[in-house]
Structure formats: structure tokens, C-alpha cells
Amino acid sequence: MAGPEAIGALRRRKRRRHAGWHGFLYIAPAMALVLVFFVLPVLFTGWMSLHNWPLLGNPRWIGFGNYTRMVSDVRFMAALRFTAYYTVIVTIVIFAVAFPLALYVEKQRRLVGFYRTIIFLPVVVGLATASLLWVWLVNVDSGFFVPAAQALGLIDRRPNLLADFDTAFATIVVMVVWKIAGFTMIILLTGLQAIPSELTEAARIDGARRWQRFRFLTLPLMRRTIALALIISITGSVLAFDQFYIMTSGGPQNQMISVVYYIFNQSFVSFNLGYGAALSIALLVILVLISIVQLWLLRVGEDRP
Amino acid sequence: MMKRLLAATGLISLCLMSGASAAEISMWVRSGIGDSFKKVVEAYNASHDDKVTMTEVPFSELVQKYATAIAGGQAPDALSMDLIYTPAFAAAGQLEDLTDWAKSLPYFNSLSPSHVKLGTYQDHIYGLPLSVETSVFAWNKDLYKKAGLDPDKAPATWDEITSNAEKIRALGGDTYGFYFSGGGCGGCMIFTFTPLTWGAGADILSADGKKATLDTPQMRKAVDIYRNMVKKDLVPAGAASDTGANFLSISNGKIGQQSIGAFSIGTLITQYPDIHFGVTLIPSVDGKTSSFAGGDNFVISKGTKKLDAVKKFLEYTYSLDGQKIMAKYGSLPTRGDIADQVLQGLDPRMQVGLKAISIAKTPYTLQFNDLINSANGPWAGFTNAAIFGDNVDSAFSNAQSEMQSIIDNAQQ
Numbered sequence: 142m143a144g145p146e147a148i149g150a151l152r153r154r155k156r157r158r159h160a161g162w163h164g165f166l167y168i169a170p171a172m173a174l175v176l177v178f179f180v181l182p183v184l185f186t187g188w189m190s191l192h193n194w195p196l197l198g199n200p201r202w203i204g205f206g207n208y209t210r211m212v213s214d215v216r217f218m219a220a221l222r223f224t225a226y227y228t229v230i231v232t233i234v235i236f237a238v239a240f241p242l243a244l245y246v247e248k249q250r251r252l253v254g255f256y257r258t259i260i261f262l263p264v265v266v267g268l269a270t271a272s273l274l275w276v277w278l279v280n281v282d283s284g285f286f287v288p289a290a291q292a293l294g295l296i297d298r299r300p301n302l303l304a305d306f307d308t309a310f311a312t313i314v315v316m317v318v319w320k321i322a323g324f325t326m327i328i329l330l331t332g333l334q335a336i337p338s339e340l341t342e343a344a345r346i347d348g349a350r351r352w353q354r355f356r357f358l359t360l361p362l363m364r365r366t367i368a369l370a371l372i373i374s375i376t377g378s379v380l381a382f383d384q385f386y387i388m389t390s391g392g393p394q395n396q397m398i399s400v401v402y403y404i405f406n407q408s409f410v411s412f413n414l415g416y417g418a419a420l421s422i423a424l425l426v427i428l429v430l431i432s433i434v435q436l437w438l439l440r441v442g443e444d445r446p
Numbered sequence: 447m448m449k450r451l452l453a454a455t456g457l458i459s460l461c462l463m464s465g466a467s468a469a470e471i472s473m474w475v476r477s478g479i480g481d482s483f484k485k486v487v488e489a490y491n492a493s494h495d496d497k498v499t500m501t502e503v504p505f506s507e508l509v510q511k512y513a514t515a516i517a518g519g520q521a522p523d524a525l526s527m528d529l530i531y532t533p534a535f536a537a538a539g540q541l542e543d544l545t546d547w548a549k550s551l552p553y554f555n556s557l558s559p560s561h562v563k564l565g566t567y568q569d570h571i572y573g574l575p576l577s578v579e580t581s582v583f584a585w586n587k588d589l590y591k592k593a594g595l596d597p598d599k600a601p602a603t604w605d606e607i608t609s610n611a612e613k614i615r616a617l618g619g620d621t622y623g624f625y626f627s628g629g630g631c632g633g634c635m636i637f638t639f640t641p642l643t644w645g646a647g648a649d650i651l652s653a654d655g656k657k658a659t660l661d662t663p664q665m666r667k668a669v670d671i672y673r674n675m676v677k678k679d680l681v682p683a684g685a686a687s688d689t690g691a692n693f694l695s696i697s698n699g700k701i702g703q704q705s706i707g708a709f710s711i712g713t714l715i716t717q718y719p720d721i722h723f724g725v726t727l728i729p730s731v732d733g734k735t736s737s738f739a740g741g742d743n744f745v746i747s748k749g750t751k752k753l754d755a756v757k758k759f760l761e762y763t764y765s766l767d768g769q770k771i772m773a774k775y776g777s778l779p780t781r782g783d784i785a786d787q788v789l790q791g792l793d794p795r796m797q798v799g800l801k802a803i804s805i806a807k808t809p810y811t812l813q814f815n816d817l818i819n820s821a822n823g824p825w826a827g828f829t830n831a832a833i834f835g836d837n838v839d840s841a842f843s844n845a846q847s848e849m850q851s852i853i854d855n856a857q858q
Contacts, residue, residue, distance in 0.1 A: 393686070
């Protein structure tokens with residue numbers, strides 16, 4: 142006769158046997174989505190990259206021809222260099238702006254909700270919309286900043302900010318920081334708020350100064366949050382396109398063509414989808430490598446086995 | 447995604463089409479073609495059993511959409527597209543060969559020559575002119591008057607244009623003597639700036655399109671003229687970053703002179719009645735005149751079942767009725783033999799655009815987009831660097847070698 146224990150054991154065994162099944166069912170929808178919208182397109186892109194694939198006309202198999210072409214493509218190399226330069230600058234500036242802001246709005250003080258809101262507000266504006274808005278703001282003839290600066294007597298000649306590399310680049314960086322810093326701030330803020338107040342309390346009682354508390358308590362505990370914010374910022378910058386396309390069309394004199402912009406040009410201006418696909422695969426590999434390095438750096442020195 | 451979307455819209459239009467007895471022609475046109483062609487379609491649909499269903503496709507997406515529609519088996523029966531694309535489309539084998547029919551048209555020899563040339567690929571005709579646009583030179587008569595110039599005297603040389611620009615700039619404030627979209631608009635600059643060299647006998651490409659011939663004394667002179675005007679502050683600073691958005695700056699009333707398209711004549715007359723302007727042909731560096739022949743060619747998708755109906759419709763647009771409707775809404779006559787009749791009673795300034803057709807040119811190349819139209823192509827980069835940059839020589843040598851390498855890569 143089977144006692145209650147035996148029935149319980151049977152049930153447990155059954156459950157264990159079904160556990161894998163159930164788990165699979167739960168993730169199946171997500172897997173299907175990833176399969177349809179990520180894995181298959183990537184495989185198809187890989188297939189395309191092995192062809193001379195014109196937008197009009199029939200594709201022709203050329204093996205790794207597109208990849209060998211890439212290595213000696215000076216314009217692609219220039220786009221890579223520019224994208225790297227942009228990514229480094231933008232990421233540093235965003236952090237330099239967002240971290241102090243996060244520290245500032247973390248404390249409960251007067252109007253803190255208001256500050257958080259206005260800093261976050263630009264995040265909800267689409268990047269293309271923001272770019273168009275800034276094209277107008279900095280326009281030399283009909284915009285806001287330049288005529289305003291002249292009216293205030295700050296400048297006597299109106300400069301066309303978008304016509305020169307340095308000022309156009311600075312304008313785009315300022316626009317992106319204005320647009321993105323609020324988002325990074327919110328991420329950092331959640332990290333800051335996750336630090337138990339007992340710890341800071343204890344450190345204070347032990348006599349740690351404000352800078353010491355920040356350096357030896359806050360920063361180490363923020364490690365994962367910072368890494369997350371960095372990965373988001375770097376990935377976003379490596380994939381930057383809209384702002385260059387809209388604000389300067391890659392100019393002045395083609396000095397601001399990011400990698401994605403170059404892929405767009407190859408695919409839809411030169412109608413060379415095969416080469417565009419090969420460039421996309423290369424960019425994917427680069428992004429994966431960057432993420433691996435970042436995750437590795439995150440783990441180094443972490444107090445875990 | 448795009449493909450599926452297109453397939454879906456194609457399917458819907460297919461469903462809408464079935465059930466009618468007379469032929470239903472589906473036709474794509476690039477957006478911005480203006481009212482002229484729309485009105486012809488309206489008139490045709492009202493007076494014929496066959497019906498034309500016109501779909502406007504954004505100019506910059508037409509090629510992509512057409513390509514994906516072909517891939518999805520949903521290509522429209524006919525297409526009106528920027529004439530410069532005809533050789534590339536024909537080379538891809540996607541168009542019906544119209545040679546015999548075209549040559550049988552009694553007015554074939556009086557069709558806009560540049561359009562027919564662009565519509566021809568390896569001695570076969572794939573495209574015929576639909577709408578004709580030429581570039582012309584316009585000046586603001588009110589500003590001429592204010593600056594003490596004769597408002598009815600068209601400038602004939604660039605020396606004259608420059609000195610007029612100086613006098614107009616001297617009015618001060620926001621008033622400038624000259625304008626051009628030079629930031630990164632290859633399409634604008636080929637339209638307005640190359641006539642300076644064409645009239646003087648030079649060109650940026652060899653006749654067969656296989657050699658870049660950018661660096662000529664004529665082009666150096668042309669660059670000097672524009673550079674000089676920029677340096678003297680006769681051109682608004684915004685020109686250096688204008689990617690084409692402000693192409694019709696003369697409409698703001700503060701620009702004294704500008705090269706524009708003949709289509710802008712209609713726009714200026716109807717939408718900016720306060721601008722009093724004169725129109726003349728664009729002088730070249732040596733004073734002879736030239737123009738860019740732009741506009742659209744009419745092409746028919748290979749394998750369409752409605753070939754005859756499409757031809758009938760095109761013959762209607764070439765008829766005096768069709769031509770008159772086109773002209774009334776701002777498009778120049780496509781047929782030279784009846785041009786005078788067509789333009790009768792219309793604004794006399796249209797005549798200048800018409801005169802330009804016979805001297806107008808269009809570069810013939812399969813890589814027009816890559817070389818010239820693209821904001822990142824060598825031509826756009828060259829005009830920007832040579833006119834606004836510090837080093838003219840390197841602008842010439844960079845663009846020359848980049849152009850040649852694009853041409854060479856495409857030959858492989």
C-alpha cells in the first residue's frame with residue numbers, strides 16, 4: 142500500500158521529469174521571437190555577405206570577396222576611426238555629466254522631483270526629432286543660439302556651426318549628451334539608491350569623510366550599474382547614425398560618417414547589399430568583442446569565485 | 447520587413463484592381479513631381495476607359511522600393527523616375543525595350559534629346575521623357591532696383607553677376623547677393639553649378655562615363671567664381687551646411703540672384719507672388735550658356751501584361767492636350783515640335799526654361815547616385831571642399847581619384 146510519503150515521492154519525481162518541459166514551454170515564445178527577429182536575419186545577412194548582391198538584378202556568389210574588399214576599403218577604415226573617436230568622447234562626456242547629476246538628484250531636497258523630470262525629459266524625444274530640433278537651434282540664419290549670441294553681443298560675426306568639423310562635432314556631442322544624459326542619470330540613480338543606507342551610516346560613524354565614502358563605498362558598490370550604463374552608452378554610440386545623417390549628412394566634407402552610415406550608403410546609395418551585409422557582420426563582431434571585453438573587465442577583481 | 451510591407455500593400459492594390467474590365471495601370475511616381483503629372487492622370491482617367499492608379503513614392507526611396515517590389519513580384523506597370531537612373535535600371539534588365547515603338551512615334555525626333563539619351567542603353571531605348579526640368583538663372587528685380595541696378599537687364603557674365611551681388615550685399619543686413627546649396631547636396635550642385643563648365647566645353651565625366659575629368663581649367667575658374675563670392679560674404683553662411691533643404695532660398699526675398707530649376711518658376715509665381723524675378727540662361731565661365739536637363743523618364747516594368755495600355759497613356763501625355771495640362775501646372779513641354787503651341791498664353795518666363803532644353807546636358811553614368819547625387823559622394827564632397835575649404839588643390843585631387851575609383855570598381 143502506498144502511504145502518503147510514497148505518493149509525495151511519486152509526485153516529486155513526476156514534477157522533476159516535467160520540469161525541463163515546462164521550462165522550455167515558458168521560454169518558447171521568447172525563443173521564437175529571438176529566432177525570427179535575430180537569428181534568422183543574421184544568418185540571412187551572412188548569406189548575403191557572400192554574394193555580389195545588387196539592389197536591382199540578380200545576386201552572384203563571390204565567396205569572401207566582400208570581406209577581402211573591406212580590409213583595403215579606406216572609407217570603411219575612416220568610418221571605423223571616426224566611430225571609435227565619437228564613442229570615446231561621447232561616453233566620457235555623458236558620464237562626466239550624468240554622474241554628478243545622479244549624485245545631485247539622489248538626495249532628498251527641495252524640487253528634486255522637478256530636477257529629475259527636466260533632466261530626463263529629452264530622453265523621451267526621438268533621436269531624429271531631437272536632431273532636427275537642433276539643426277534649427279544652431280542654424281546660422283534662422284535658428285536660436287547663433288542670432289541670440291549675436292544679439293547679446295557675445296559674437297560679432299555669425300558662425301555656421303555645422304560647416305566646420307570641430308564645431309559641428311561639438312554641436313552633435315552636446316545634442317547627444319542633452320538627449321541621453323538623463324537616461325544614464327536614471328540608471329546610475331537606481332544604482333545609488335540600491336546601496337543600503339546602513340552601510341553609509343556605518344561608514345559615517347567610523348569617521349569616513351564624504352570623498353572616502355564615495356571612493357571606497359559608493360563606487361565599488363556601483364560597479365555593476367556603471368558597467369550597465371557603459372555598455373548601453375558604448376553600444377549606442379557605435380551604432381550612431383541618425384544624428385550624423387540628419388544634422389550634417391555626414392559632412393562637412395564627409396568627415397562625420399559613422400560605420401552604420403557607411404553601411405547605409407553602401408546598401409542604399411550604392412545599391413550594394415552584399416557589401417553592406419558583410420560590413421554589418423563585421424560591425425556585429427566588433428560589438429560582440431567590445432561587450433566581451435567590458436563584461437570581462439567587470440568581473441576582474443570582483444569579490445566572487 | 448520592408449519587403450513584407452510592400453508585398454502587403456501590393457496585394458491590397460491587386461485586390462482593388464481585380465474586377466474592372468478596362469485596363470488598370472499601376473504607376474509609381476517620385477514624390478515632389480508636383481501637380482503637373484497628377485493633373486494629366488486625372489484628365490486621362492476622366493476621359494478614357496483605362497484607368498491609371500498613381501502612387502507617390504518618396505524620391506529617396508523609389509529605387510529601394512522598386513527593387514523590393516520586383517523581388518516580391520509586385521512591381522508597378524510603369525514608373526516615372528529621375529532620368530539619371532534610367533541607364534542603371536536598364537542595365538539591371540528590369541525594363542521593357544521600347545525601341546521600335548518609340549521610333550515609330552511621329553514626334554520621336556523632337557522629344558527632349560537629353561532624356562532620350564539617358565533613356566538609351568546599349569542602343570536600345572528603355573525610357574522616354576515624361577517631365578522636363580532645366581536649370582536657369584533667376585534674379586530678384588526688387589533688390590536689383592534697390593541696389594541701383596537695371597531690374598530688366600539679365601546678367602550675361604559671372605563678372606557681372608559678382609559685381610551685382612556686391613551691390614546687393616551692400617544693402618546690408620540679411621540681404622545677400624547670391625545663394626547656392628553647397629553643404630552636401632550633390633544633386634543641387636550638379637543642377638546649378640556644372641553648367642558653368644559645360645557651356646565652356648568641359649565636363650566632369652568623359653562622354654562614355656568611364657573617366658573622371660574633374661580637373662579642368664574651366665572647373666578651376668568656376669570654383670574661383672563661387673569661392674570668391676563666399677569669401678566676399680556675398681552668400682549667406684548657411685549655404686555651407688545646406689543639404690538641399692533651402693534650395694529655393696530666393697523665395698525669402700533676401701537673395702539677389704540664384705540658379706534655380708525651371709520648375710521653381712511655377713512655384714515662385716503661384717506661391718510667392720511678392721517675389722518679382724527675372725529668368726535667364728545660366729552663363730558659363732566664358733559667357734556661353736548651358737543648363738542641366740533634369741526631370742523624369744517614363745519606363746515600363748519588364749513583363750507587365752498591360753504594355754499596350756501603358757503606351758496608350760504615354761501617347762496621351764505627349765498629345766497637345768496632355769502637354770498643355772503638364773505645362774499649365776509648371777512642367778516644360780517634352781515635345782519640341784509643339785512647344786510654342788503648348789506654352790501659348792502661359793508666363794513668358796517659361797520660355798527661358800524651354801530654350802534651355804536644346805542646350806541642356808545630363809551626365810550619362812550607371813553610378814549617378816554614387817558619384818553625384820549622394821551627399822557623401824565625391825561630387826558633393828568636392829564642391830563643398832573646393833568652394834568652402836582651405837585647400838582647393840587637394841579638393842580637386844581627392845575628388846578626382848575617388849570618382850575614378852568608384853567608376854573603376856563598378857567596371858569589374
